[in-house]
Amino acid sequence: MKPARFDYVRAETLAQVHAVLAAEGGDARVIAGGQTLLPMLSMRLARPKVVVDIMRLPELAEIAGDGENIRIGAAVTQQQLLAWPELARTVPLLAAALPWVGHAQTRSRGTVCGSLAHADPSAEIPLALLALEGTLELSSRRRRRVPAAQFFTGLMSTARADDEMIEAAIFPCRRAGHGYAFQEFGRRHGDFAIVACAAVAHARGIRLAVGGVADRPIARDYSDIDGAALDDALDEFAWQLDARDDLHATASYRRGLVRRLGRATIEEARRCRA
Amino acid sequence: MPRLSAEARHRVAFQLNGRPVAAEAEPRMLLTDFLRHTLGMTGTHVGCEHGVCGACTVQIDGVPARACLTLAVQIEGAQVRTVEGLGPEPGRLSVLQEAFRRHHALQCGFCTAGILMSLDYYLRANPDPGEAALREFLGGHLCRCTGYVPILAAALDAARRLREPPPHA
Ligand code: FES
Ligand code: FES
Numbered sequence: 029m030k031p032a033r034f035d036y037v038r039a040e041t042l043a044q045v046h047a048v049l050a051a052e053g054g055d056a057r058v059i060a061g062g063q064t065l066l067p068m069l070s071m072r073l074a075r076p077k078v079v080v081d082i083m084r085l086p087e088l089a090e091i092a093g094d095g096e097n098i099r100i101g102a103a104v105t106q107q108q109l110l111a112w113p114e115l116a117r118t119v120p121l122l123a124a125a126l127p128w129v130g131h132a133q134t135r136s137r138g139t140v141c142g143s144l145a146h147a148d149p150s151a152e153i154p155l156a157l158l159a160l161e162g163t164l165e166l167s168s169r170r171r172r173r174v175p176a177a178q179f180f181t182g183l184m185s186t187a188r189a190d191d192e193m194i195e196a197a198i199f200p201c202r203r204a205g206h207g208y209a210f211q212e213f214g215r216r217h218g219d220f221a222i223v224a225c226a227a228v229a230h231a232r233g234i235r236l237a238v239g240g241v242a243d244r245p246i247a248r249d250y251s252d253i254d255g256a257a258l259d260d261a262l263d264e265f266a267w268q269l270d271a272r273d274d275l276h277a278t279a280s281y282r283r284g285l286v287r288r289l290g291r292a293t294i295e296e297a298r299r300c301r302a
Numbered sequence: 303m304p305r306l307s308a309e310a311r312h313r314v315a316f317q318l319n320g321r322p323v324a325a326e327a328e329p330r331m332l333l334t335d336f337l338r339h340t341l342g343m344t345g346t347h348v349g350c351e352h353g354v355c356g357a358c359t360v361q362i363d364g365v366p367a368r369a370c371l372t373l374a375v376q377i378e379g380a381q382v383r384t385v386e387g388l389g390p391e392p393g394r395l396s397v398l399q400e401a402f403r404r405h406h407a408l409q410c411g412f413c414t415a416g417i418l419m420s421l422d423y424y425l426r427a428n429p430d431p432g433e434a435a436l437r438e439f440l441g442g443h444l445c446r447c448t449g450y451v452p453i454l455a456a457a458l459d460a461a462r463r464l465r466e467p468p469p470h471a
């Protein structure tokens with residue numbers, strides 16, 4: 029398993045990245061930590077003509093908070109974010125979700141934005157961004173912001189245009205009176221999630237996002253329901269997710285997990301609120 | 303802006319186990335093949351070649367990383383440490399390696415180099431690791447022989463010995 033041939037550009041400025049993407053479009057791929065791109069290259073599921081390395085751009089390696097949001101640059105690794113002393117206080121959902129991303133040995137180089145770009149339906153970081161209603165900052169010669177709900181468009185596909193790169197991800201900070209929880213079920217820790225749930229509880233209701241079931245993470249907002257009303261809502265959500273059988277679990281097993289893990293995650297988020 | 307063409311081989315200079323080295327690689331060459339085939343450093347093993355098994359784990363700029371998920375050209379200027387760099391001098395083993403020998407923490411040895419590179423980092427970052435945290439950390443490696451129990455015992459033993467104050471000369 030060896031990658032097919034490609035040119036390699038060690039970008040020194042953002043303008044250089046944009047220029048390569050503008051010239052080569054879909055034949056170019058950005059590489060940051062490479063933890064998802066390298067397997068794609070080695071299995072030849074991706075055969076770019078040119079790979080652009082953005083890890084030498086110091087401006088992309090920054091985590092910046094303004095009290096409302098934190099902005100995570102495209103070269104920030106998952107480990108760097110986990111080790112950020114402000115994380116648990118400012119974005120508790122991310123602090124809970126990140127330990128589930130791969131293993132320590134891949135978080136050391138894998139980036140937050142790389143996971144968002146890859147858009148695996150069972151990945152934790154896209155799920156957390158959707159649950160928190162975060163946004164992506166895409167840049168080419170132009171710049172635009174896309175909300176997570178519009179960014180993930182299907183199985184490993186996103187709203188990023190061929191000439192765009194993800195420059196940063198914007199995660200909203202914890203809000204007063206809100207509770208956050210993340211739970212996941214997989215065969216082993218570090219494996220892909222069979223079902224993962226992220227919940228936000230607040231005074232007016234709850235938001236639940238589910239990954240690992242549909243072709244992308246999906247979120248629903250509910251009023252402050254409980255008991256049988258919550259069971260019914262979760263059951264309906266589980267059916268709407270259009271689960272499929274695969275090697276790891278049957279569709280009905282996944283629906284069962286959505287009901288149980290969904291409820292457990294919501295209850296945990298409510299406890300965190302109190 | 304440096305653009306390395308697909309067809310040619312390019313010079314990659316970096317530090318390997320504390321010594322400067324330079325060799326040529328095509329852009330598509332994986333760090334595993336660069337170490338093993340180009341530089342002849344076969345201590346780093348290759349199992350799955352897509353990031354799952356951990357056999358190829360080395361340290362890049364001080365942290366454990368999968369060599370099979372790294373392009374050789376990406377390590378220009380970096381510090382790379384492999385299992386060949388663990389022993390304090392030729393013919394001597396590190397405290398961790400000694401503990402592996404004592405506890406029979408390897409059978410076929412295929413997974414061992416990667417696990418050593420991971421644990422070497424982990425015990426430095428966490429001198430007094432809990433067993434649960436160690437198990438979680440070892441989850442980034444597959445071992446088909448030992449059942450992990452002796453690996454865990456060796457890691458805890460090594461951690462204890464590394465914490466002991468060095469004997470007075
Ligand atoms: S060979 Fe690199 S993780 Fe298996
Ligand atoms: S000792 Fe054989 S795989 Fe670990």
